[in-house]
Amino acid sequence: MAYSEKVIDHYNHPRNVGSMDKASADVGTGLVGAPECGDVMKLQIKVNPQTNVIEDAKFKTFGCGSAIASSSLATEWVKGKTVDEALEIKNTEIVKELALPPVKIHCSVLAEDAIRAAIGDWKKKQNVAKPAEMQAQ
């Protein structure tokens, strides 16, 4: 099956490949996998604690072209959004943007899962960090 031009573009020039410090308090990490094809995707966000804006995003995906393109696009989309805005991103929007065929929809699902997992991890850190700060005062 032929990939769309946008998928090929993201595949050849993936945006924001890399990693951030998992232990950092303002970094959220999402590691997800698609059991259907064995793909594994890591997406990380760096959130400004004052504004809740996602200032940076990185990803690393082992999988097919559609999975790489979906996660590459996801990092582009979350950057500059607040955490709540990023949670609004739906897999169907990724499908539309990349013109993914039905057999590759699970790649977009994976990318949405990765965003949610990263934000979930970040939120967990915020809840844990707050009482600690109060104790320190």
Place this chain on the structure above:
Amino acid sequence: MRTRHFCSACGKVQPAVPVDYFTFFGFPRKLDLDTSVLEKEFYALSRRLHPDVFAQAETQERAWSLEQSSMLNDAYRTLKDPIKRTEYLLRLEGVELEEQSKQATEKARATGELKKQAVPPDLLEEVFELNLHLEELRMQKKAGEDDPAMLEEIGKAKLSLEEKYDALFSELKSEWKKWDKAVDSGTEEDRRKIRDTMVDVLNRRNYIRNLVRDVNEAME
């Protein structure tokens, strides 16, 4: 009850009825299948249904024997293989792996709760780390470099994966026994739980299978 492959009155071959492969052989929908029984049934039926037997028969009968033979072959190939058999049964039971994943994402979106990943986090970590190593290995190879320590590490990881792979098959077999019992005397809730566990086991096994394949390719 087995489907009728032949007319009980005249003994003539019958058109293939669209039934599941278990029913085709007259087996219950159970998983701990004695493959020697399956094989015996297969050879017995295949002798009687083989299109050669019907070479002189009328066109309709020839066509039906061909239909029945091809269904017999598909049924045998599916049920003989332990993994294919399990996946087939899960499909019969209405389990759609991809659909389940999509629905879980939609639920997470609606409730704001985190989706439970089908593959456990520690295995995901392991898969991710090993993939990183493999990528490095491929790059070193391209550059004509050799890193024995890295190769050794990947070799060790591969062994550990193969052990896991075998352990998962044992786990699957013990789920078969639970399933077969639940078919006879369990509730729908019991069966649902066992189905979910089998899906989990198969997912993890697929992951590991792909990874071992990638390791072998990278080390060639």
